[in-house]
Amino acid sequence: MSDEDFQEPEVLLPLDAWHRAHGARMVPFAGYSMPIQYEGIIAEHLWTRESAGLFDVSHMGQLLVSGEGADAALEALLPGDIKGLREGRMRYSLLLSDEGGILDDLMVTRRADDFYLVVNGATKIDDIAHIHEHLPEELTLNHMDEQALLALQGPKAVDALARLVPGVEALSFMTAGAFAIAGVPAWISRSGYTGEDGFEISIPAEAAEQVATLLADQPEVKPIGLGARDSLRLEAGLPLYGHDLDPETTPISADLGFAISKRRREEGGFPGAQRILAERAAGSAFKRVGLIIEGRQPVREGAVVQPDGKITSGGFSPSLQKPIAMAYVPAVSAVPGSTIAIEQRGKIFTGTVTPMPFLPHRYHRQGSSK
Amino acid sequence: MSLYFTKDHEWISVEGTSATVGITDYAQSQLGDVVFVEVPAAGTAVEKGKEAAVVESVKAASDVYAPVSGEVIEGNAALEADPALVNTAPEGEGWFFKLTLSNPSELDGLMDADAYKTFVDGL
Incomplete structure (x- = not known):
């Protein structure tokens, strides 16, 4: 041990x-x-x-952005439709670098007088610095620590x-x-x-x-x-920042294209828009996928996808009673049913690309019963 | 029969020149739910302090080291079907492997039950 x-x-x-x-x-x-x-x-x-x-x-960061034009200011940092977000509604979004890399993933909610953001604990200090740097002076950023x-x-x-x-x-x-x-x-x-x-x-x-x-x-x-x-x-197939997402990954390679709202796709104007929209059209070289691993032994973050790629999260699924993982694999392999060879500590594992979520989401969507 | 412990939280139960190895109750409690165990096959030569088996919990993989050198007589096949035996009976049915000692004097450096308890209490 x-x-x-x-x-x-x-x-x-x-x-x-x-x-x-x-x-x-x-x-x-x-x-x-x-x-x-x-x-x-x-x-x-x-x-x-x-x-x-x-x-x-x-440990997560709770932030408030307030002031006139806060929605436009956030749209300069995120690819989501923030202007069209109605009061009391929230949206999953991404803090993007100028190169289109993911600096963090977050939730943003429009409230009566401000926008409420929940960001990752490990990145909140950098996020605050980044948002602060890019926020017009007349707007206020509050860390609700x-x-x-x-x-x-x-x-x-x-x-x-x-x-x-x-x-x-x-x-x-x-x-x-x-x-x-x-x-x-x-x-x-x-x-x-x-x-x-x-x-x-x-x-x-x-x-x-x-x-x-x-x-x-x-x-x-x-x-x-x-x-x-x-x-x-x-x-649930949800990525974890710092593991499945980082500044080297883009919304397209991370399979988070849904976070780029329709209007923003058409208008652009978010960080890295040129690269991200080009990737959206042509596809990215690598793609985040879900894998079910053969046998009972899990593959972990850092295991190597053969010939190219990596495991970014992996463990044993208590609900499915088998090992599951997230990986970045070449686009050509990022197809459900395709088999992937993974090397971990000198041993070869076989994974099958599986649509995520591994287990159906059971959200209480508007209009659903109960 | 004598029972010894290592600072890496393995136990070794010795009878003559053969011995049974497992991980301690403290070790399994630290690991949490064990979901996979890989034990060495019969005939494998293991070396004191070197990796001999792998134990995986939900959150992490850990190596199990050979407390002493020797040749594996048997790996515990029951752990393949029911790795949770390591949690429920770490110092019984959840044993990892049996071996023949190649150098019994290596036992001299190991702890007895009292010394191990004092060691764990100090962690």
């Missing part, structure tokens, strides 16, 4: 003591101490798929949350609004990173313990660590 030599990070999140009291094993992640698991990754994963899991994602962020995910999340926040069930996938939970002001969206129905709940850090306790006390809910968060998002 190799020793894991984790150094204790300096920054503690608002729920640090709460996680420890709930039996979490803490590990360093994105500069913070975070819960990797409580009772075990597989049990937590399956619980989230069948009931509801509570995730602490307070006094806010905690919780995610409640799973088919029973709505039952648990609606008990505490009557009316929250009226939200549909990718919409958000202001609510209160036990008197605590909360900005709640119907969104998440597991492929399940669920919510993300932004609350003041000083109320985080109170709200987390209240949510975890619901019979449907158990606290879930980062380990299951990763296996859940992998099954």
Whole structure:
């Protein structure tokens, strides 16, 4: 057994003591101490798929952009249709470099007086610098570092949350609004990173313990660590920044073309538009795909696709009971059913390109029943 | 029969010149859910401190080192069908491999149960 030599990070999140009291094993992640698991990754994963899991994602960056013309200013940084985003609606988007590389992926919501952005924890400091640098002077960028962020995910999340926040069930996938939970002001969206129905709940850090306790006390809910968060998002086919996405990947190679809104495709005017639109027409050399791996042994990030390409995420799927992965493969191989050879530690594995998500998404879309 | 432990969290149970090797309860608790185990085939020569087996949890792959040198007599075939035995019975049915010791004096540097417990408590 190799020793894991984790150094204790300096920054503690608002729920640090709460996680420890709930039996979490803490590990360093994105500069913070975070819960990797409580009772075990597989049990937590399956619980989230069948009931509801509570995730602490307070390491993520919560930003506000406000001022006249904030939508136009954001469109100069992102390929999404922000001007056309209606109040209370959110959109997945990408912070792009001038070369069209992905600097981060994020969620942006139009609120009455501002835009609310949720960005990755490991990139938030760079994101803030980047946005700040490009934002017209009359606009304001706020880092809400006094806010905690919780995610409640799973088919029973709505039952648990609606008990505490009557009316929250009226939200549909990718919409958000202001609510209160036990008197605590909360900005709640119907969104998440597991492929399940669920919510993300932004609350003041000083109320985080109170709200987390209240949510975890619901019979449907158990606290879930980062380990299951990763296996859940992998099954859902959702990329993880810093692994499946980085400044060398573009929205087209990352198979995130949907994040380039129709109007923006027609008008251009986002960073790297020329390259990205050309790639969109002609195809990129490499493409992000999903793989199901033969046998039971997982391939991991860093394994080499033969003759060219790489595994960017990989693990064992608790729901499918087989190893799955994300990889960048040459465009010619990026076709469902095509088989891929992968080399890891001197051993050759076989993967089959499989459409993602690996497991159907179960979002609560507008107009759907229940 | 004598039981020894390594700082890499393997246990080795020795009877004469043959021994059984596995990972400790502490090791399995640190790994979390084990989803795959690769054990060495009979006849494999293993060397003290070198990789002898692979154990994969949901989140990571880890090497298991040979606590002593020798020749593998048998890998635990049950782990192929049920790798979770490493979690449920790490120091029993979840053993990894049996070997014939080539140099029994290598056991001298290993810990006994009390020393290992003190070692783990200090982690």
